[in-house]
Amino acid sequence: MESTSVDDIFKRALTSTNIFKDRSVLRSDYVPDKLYFRDEQIRIIAETISPILHGARPSNIFLYGKTGTGKTAVAKYVFSKLSQTAISKSIFVKLSYVNTRMAGTEYRVLYEIARDFGITVPHTGLSISEIFDRIFKSVSKENFSGIITLDEIDFLVKNHGDDLLYELTRANEKLSSGFISLLGISNDLTFKDFLDPRVLSSLSEEELVFPPYTAEELKVILAERIKIGFQPNVFTDAALNLASALAASEHGDARRAVDLVRVAGEIAERNGLKKVDEQQIREALLKIDQDRLSDALKSLPLHSKLVVLSVASLKESLSTGAVYTNYSLFCKRLNLSELTPRRISGLLNELSMLGIISASTVSLGRQGRSKRPKLLIPFSTIKTVFLNDPILFDVLNMIESTG
Ligand SMILES: Nc1ncnc2c1ncn2[C@@H]1O[C@H](COP(=O)(O)OP(=O)(O)O)[C@@H](O)[C@H]1O
Ligand SMILES: [Mg+2]
Known part of the structure; x- marks a missing residue:
């Protein structure tokens, strides 16, 4: 970008x-x-965890619901209230919050729990059971x-199975004093099927x-957010109604609703x-959907990416057999x-659930x-995202040269 246009951007921002x-109140976190x-x-959550205030172990709780339902x-919210009460009454509780998707690995999940509990653990290098030991020892020793x-x-x-959960749910058997309760949150309702009974x-x-x-509920939630996030009379009622209706049309997702409002605001701002x-809500919808697809593509495991490329390399929609043939070819090329x-x-089923491919079933007669x-x-979207992955460079070239 030319330096003058950067100057223009800053000048516009100032005027x-x-x-x-x-x-900041429009961020989804x-x-x-x-x-x-x-x-x-x-x-219900407050009642379930309140025994902790007189030293008794609360039941474990499991929350589930689709994304953006407020889990x-x-x-x-409840834990910050609990923490305030505990501090004001000098009650010794320790609370840990870990988002396992963001943490990524079992090691990182345990690392974050240890950190929240004030236990020193190195970034890498320990075995999983070693970190568990340190956590359990510390809980017992400090009786917390x-x-x-x-x-x-x-x-x-x-991604990693339920070993870690298994250990955590059995923690209390191993503790000589103190206890650990669990609050699990899942966006996926079918997730229970993956768990050991x-x-x-x-x-x-x-x-x-x-x-x-x-x-209607989204409208109330959004109206409140708009009131604290925007200057008065900036956000029109028509925009509020459209954002609420759009976010409700998939599955009543407050995250999507808040994202729509924020991105629409940014679009309006950029256009002075x-x-x-x-109109800005509609543009925001397009942008969010595009970003979401790019993110989904980016975070696919390597073999899923190869399957996407295999489908992309087929001129017409062919059979799963043809997809497999091309996929194998790519694997050979990459020595996988x-x-x-x-x-x-x-993997094809997963990709179709993500909205990246469709896998309609057709009848072949007899x-x-x-x-x-x-x-x-x-394909251009896929190319833009995958070109950032050096491993896929070769395969992309292969497709382009035969296309
Ligand atoms: N009942 C509610 N009232 C006000 N804001 C809400 C409510 N439920 C969700 N939100 C907001 O919507 C967004 C998404 O909610 P979140 O709790 O992250 O959903 P989930 O964890 O179920 O995916 C956040 O910005 C959150 O503050
Ligand atoms: Mg969440």
């Missing part, structure tokens, strides 16, 4: 009227002072009451569902507008051992039925 009052329509869930916000929140726990279990029954001593919000109207056709079929995988996003 444009700021439509935001407080941008912001926890508002008032959480609407969740009194019941807040009450993280509610959990953080701990609650560990494991958010987006479905990620951990799907013993882990499941221990984790869900108490279980709580977060239903999706209705469009004084109001946020329906290929996964079985069965696994690839599983020959039965077959899946016809087809790309749902432009």
Whole structure:
């Protein structure tokens, strides 16, 4: 970019009227002072964990519901209240919050728990059982009451199995004094199927569902956020109605609603507008969906990326057999051992759930039925994302040279 245009950007930033009052409240990890329509869930969690205030072990709790139904916000809200009460009454509790998707590995999850509990653990190098030992020893020695929140726990279990959860649910048997309770949160309702029945029954001593919000509820939540996030009279009612309706149309997702409002505001700001109207909401929707797809593509495991490229390299929607042939070719090129056709079929299903490909089934008459995988996003988008991955460079070239 030319330096003059950078100057222009800064100049515009200085002269444009700021439509935001407080941008930070529009971030999706912001926890508002008032959480609407969740009194019941807040009450049940608070009641379940309150025994900790007189030194008794609370039941483990398991929260589940789709994304943007307020699980993280509610959990953080109740725990910050608990922490305030404990501090004001000098009660010794230790609280840990870990998002297992962001932590990424079992080691990192345990590292963060240890850190929250004030136990020193190196960034790398210990065995998992060694960290467990240190945590358990410390709880016993200091005789403390701990609650560990494991958010987006479905990620951990799907990627690393349920060993870590198994150890944690059995922790209390190993502690000579003190205790650890667990609060698990999952965005995926089918996640229970991945759990060992013993882990499941221990984790869900108490279980709580977060239903999706209705469009009307989202409107109340958004109106409040807009009031504290934007200058008065900036956000039009029409824009508010559209954002609520759009966010409700998939599954009543408050995160999507808040994202729409923030991104629409940024678009208005960039265009020097004084109001946020329906048009900016529509543009925000497009941008968010594009970003979401790029993120989904970027975070795919290598073999899924190769499957995407294999589907992309087929001129028409062909059979899963043809997808597998190309996929094997790419694996050979990259010196990778290929996964079985069965696994690839599983990966194709996952990709279709992510909205990256469609895998409609067609009837072949006498020959039965077959899946016809087809790309749902432009190849240019895939290329832009995958070009950042040096391993895929070769394969992309292969496709381009035969295309
Ligand atoms: N009941 C509510 N009242 C106000 N804001 C809410 C409510 N539920 C969710 N939000 C907001 O919506 C966004 C997403 O909520 P979050 O708790 O992260 O959802 P989840 O963890 O279920 O995916 C956050 O910005 C949160 O503050
Ligand atoms: Mg969450």
